[in-house]
Amino acid sequence: MAEVWIIVVLIVGLLLLERLAITKLTTHPRGREWVKRHHILHPNSISLIRMPLGIVCVLLAMADCWTAAIICFTVAMISDLTDGTIARNCDLATESGKWLDPLSDKCVYFPGLIYLSIVREPLGLPGGWVALLLVTDAVGQASRAFIQKKAANHFGKAKTALITLLLAVTALNHIHPLWFTSGHFVYLLTVSCTVLAFLSFYCKVIPDSWYANSLTLANFLCGIAAIWNVHAGHPLRAFVLVFVGQFFDLFDGRLARKYGSTRHGAVFDDIADGTSFGLAIGFLVWQAIPTLPHVWLLAAFYLGCVIFRLYRFLNPATTLPRGIFQGLPSPAGAMLAGSATLLFDRLPLLAGAIVFVTSLLMVSNIRYRHFGHRIWPDLPKGMKLLILLLFLIFVNISIADKDYANSFSFLCFMMAVLYLIIGVDYPPTREEDAPPVAESSLAAEPPPTARPDGAGDTTGASTPESPRGS
Structure with missing residues (x-):
């Protein structure tokens, strides 16, 4: 259990450090100019770099390196906050970023959802609901090709955050069982993610x-x-x-x-x-x-x-x-x-x-x-x-x-x-x-x-x- 707490503290520390650093950097005029000069820090570049990390996380999990997989996944999802802050504060938002950013998010968490729905011990995800979630999310992403409302809404943001938490909690159970988790809890959390994915898609097309x-x-x-x-x-x-x-x-x-x-x-x-x-x-x-x-x-x-x-x-x-x-x-x-x-x-x-x-x-x-x-x-x-x-x-x-x-x-x-x-x-x-x-x-x-x-x-x-x- 001590290892789980160390991972949780590390995740919270990484999140706070990223929020403080990127906010301070992008709210200062010199910092914004510095970001704009480095193309690797462009929001679209960060999204592209993030895409293969979902596969990397699954490979680490398959090698029974769950701690490394969780940290890798954490870094990938925190970078989603990074590119959004840079896009807003540095005026680097683009039309392509509106569909590229959510696509990169799906490239990160889709492999984890599939893998954890297959590996059901000690705690796995319900396969049927995961399949429905993947289909709904994929259709929502594809709809961005022909609808005007390409950017995220609040349902989509909540869905991404909840999926991140779902995968993290399920993965932590492979290190040590958590006292508040159960098969029923994970089932309900997966259903909630699916409902949010549907609402996100619905609000885009109506x-x-x-x-x-x-x-x-x-x-x-x-x-x-x-x-x-x-x-x-x-x-x-x-x-x-x-x-x-x-x-x-x-x-x-x-x-x-x-x-x-x-x-x-x-x-x-x-x-x-x-x-x-x-x-x-x-x-x-x-x-x-x-x-x-x-x-x-x-x-x-x-x-x-x-x-x-x-x-x-x-x-x-x-x-x-x-x-x-x-x-x-x-x-x-x-x-x-x-x-x-x-x-x-x-x-x-x-x-x-x-x-x-x-x-x-x-x-x-x-x-x-x-x-x-x-x-x-x-x-x-x-x-x-x-x-x-x-x-x-x-x-x-x-x-x-x-x-x-x-x-x-x-x-x-x-x-x-x-x-x-x-x-x-x-x-x-x-x-x-x-x-x-x-x-x-x-x-x-x-x-x-x-x-x-x-x-x-x-x-x-x-x-x-x-x-x-x-």
Whole structure:
């Protein structure tokens, strides 16, 4: 186990060293000029150099040199960050780089995915899902030959990062078994990578105006699946699906304002939110704490408050500054009520009291800051991706190992309580203090096809394409 920790520390050290060195180099005028004079440091050159390293990693693994294989793979994937930083800071982004960089990434991790799906001892990847992942990723790469959106989107970035982690964790198990890994965990992680690969491809080929409704549909389907899982006796899976639906809801409103949507997109969004954050959580409350007297009344009351909350959002009685909500947003309410129901299922009175208070907060006049407008945009892009990845990993661990189920519920509960406190708009924001909106993402008045200020209760950052990456 000591060798595993040494490798992990070395990987983190290499990553930090690369980030510090390349950032300092490319943010100084002399450093940028020095980079431009050396053609080997051109982003496209780095991508070409990286391509054969995937085969090298597999050859090292076949020779039972797993430590060397992991270090080689780490260097290859860190170089993906290097060329992206150079392309942005040194103004060296090219049209060819938009397809060459993701192609080189696939040349690095495709061989590892194939090899680890064949070598299944002590821990291997599910062959069927790996094959589907490879096909989806290959089709996505080929689509760059005839579509305009060649650069990476956030789904593609998350997919590449998650595949990197999947391969690293699986390879480390060949050195020493890790306490949090299992065949089920690796299976779920592979499925997650495949889903992200599909979403990355889907968002490249569909018209821009379909973005918002596509994510809204995904949120709606998460709600339907959550209801089915509650009925099937899987409350944790149901709550996880609602949690995943919140991430889809985080982006749909902003994308609707930036790219447009359908005429009834706002109503569709409210239906999706009502299904995921209202009906699914209400059903969860009803089924998870059956010992609470008249629990069905509490569940119905919660659902009614969510519906009223969503109706009031579309038909506000008062004008609020941009980025301010009247009442607790329904996604935050769903997280608080759902996590409390799972966490305190053996204390039904406490769980019921939290659900009741949450319901009242959603229909109250307390003003809350918009997470997508006032909190999320201030976070660095790297931190946003890291947060999403950590939660995705934690979700997979929680489903794979029941011992971590309460930990996931507790984390969600604490996040909801934290937002409940720091999200309050105090002192009240004045209209002139509201954050400005970029002309490229929102006109003075929302277009007829856009959703009013996000339509869902949480609109997040848009998904602009990166000059490089997959």
